[in-house]
Amino acid sequence: MERQFENLYPEARQNEISMRKFNFHTHSLYCDGKSGLREIVEEAIRNDFAALGFSSHAPLPMVNSYALSFEQFQNYLRELEKLRQEFHPHIRIYKSLEIDYIPSVSFPFEAFRKQGLDYTIGGVHLVEESGSRGLWFIDGSSPEPYDRGLRELFGGDIRKAVRQFFHQSMEMLATQKPDIIAHFDKIKMHNKGRFFDEQDTWYQKLVKDLLHLIKEQGTIVEMNTRGLYKKRFDDWFPSRRWVKEMKNLGIPLTISTDAHHKDELDACFEQTQKMLVENGIKTVMVFGENAWEARPLDEKKGH
Numbered sequence: 001m002e003r004q005f006e007n008l009y010p011e012a013r014q015n016e017i018s019m020r021k022f023n024f025h026t027h028s029l030y031c032d033g034k035s036g037l038r039e040i041v042e043e044a045i046r047n048d049f050a051a052l053g054f055s056s057h058a059p060l061p062m063v064n065s066y067a068l069s070f071e072q073f074q075n076y077l078r079e080l081e082k083l084r085q086e087f088h089p090h091i092r093i094y095k096s097l098e099i100d101y102i103p104s105v106s107f108p109f110e111a112f113r114k115q116g117l118d119y120t121i122g123g124v125h126l127v128e129e130s131g132s133r134g135l136w137f138i139d140g141s142s143p144e145p146y147d148r149g150l151r152e153l154f155g156g157d158i159r160k161a162v163r164q165f166f167h168q169s170m171e172m173l174a175t176q177k178p179d180i181i182a183h184f185d186k187i188k189m190h191n192k193g194r195f196f197d198e199q200d201t202w203y204q205k206l207v208k209d210l211l212h213l214i215k216e217q218g219t220i221v222e223m224n225t226r227g228l229y230k231k232r233f234d235d236w237f238p239s240r241r242w243v244k245e246m247k248n249l250g251i252p253l254t255i256s257t258d259a260h261h262k263d264e265l266d267a268c269f270e271q272t273q274k275m276l277v278e279n280g281i282k283t284v285m286v287f288g289e290n291a292w293e294a295r296p297l298d299e300k301k302g303h
């Protein structure tokens, strides 16, 4: 197998070079992704990736259509371990989960972490209304659940609803301590300028409070490209307007494509490098042997 890859991909280098691609937020057939683990790994090697982290949506104790099942969790870890060994040293493969934080529903992140994950990604896709009247689904391809939840759970009060999203995100950081916070302003995706503006003072205050907690907790922020390449939002999650603010606070950043298909592994990756360099960002976080490391961005990308 090793020889086969050396012949097929003569340019694959074993030594780490910062500009080789990486992605630490990857879905597969184990959850709502469309490609199998092996075909994703092979595609990544073909594209000269140095590192690839898999992050299925973590099992949830409720009926849903997108998360890994509890029954499949051990198989997921076993298959990843096998691939990690088989494809070493062509690519570094990591085991992770994108874990939902829903205060009265989800399991503590620690319960997953101790099963042998290399790192965790924490995210809020379902916002719990404070009276526990239901969950507001803020993600997905259609704005319909977003609009309905806003109407039925929050009486159309966008400030109340958005505040709840950020409070839940902050509670997640403080109590669950994920390594990475996923798409921290995804709440804007289905807004599409209808209910609030990212420049609104009250909204900016919520983001800034979150950023200060991110700094305090040492959480890594991913610049998530999925909105861009799926054409759901004309900006990153979080928006580029926050990059300078994060730079000033010294918040560590990484680049995530949140791939759900093998063809999305590096979608908008170079565009993101370029944008970060243009905003004065010098390094991005990459998982190394056993820990996150800051790797220099290629300054040439900015010109």
Ligand SMILES: [Zn+2]
Binding pocket: 098, 123, 125, 182, 183
């Ligand atoms: Zn997500």
Ligand SMILES: [Zn+2]
Binding pocket: 025, 027, 098, 258
């Ligand atoms: Zn994801």
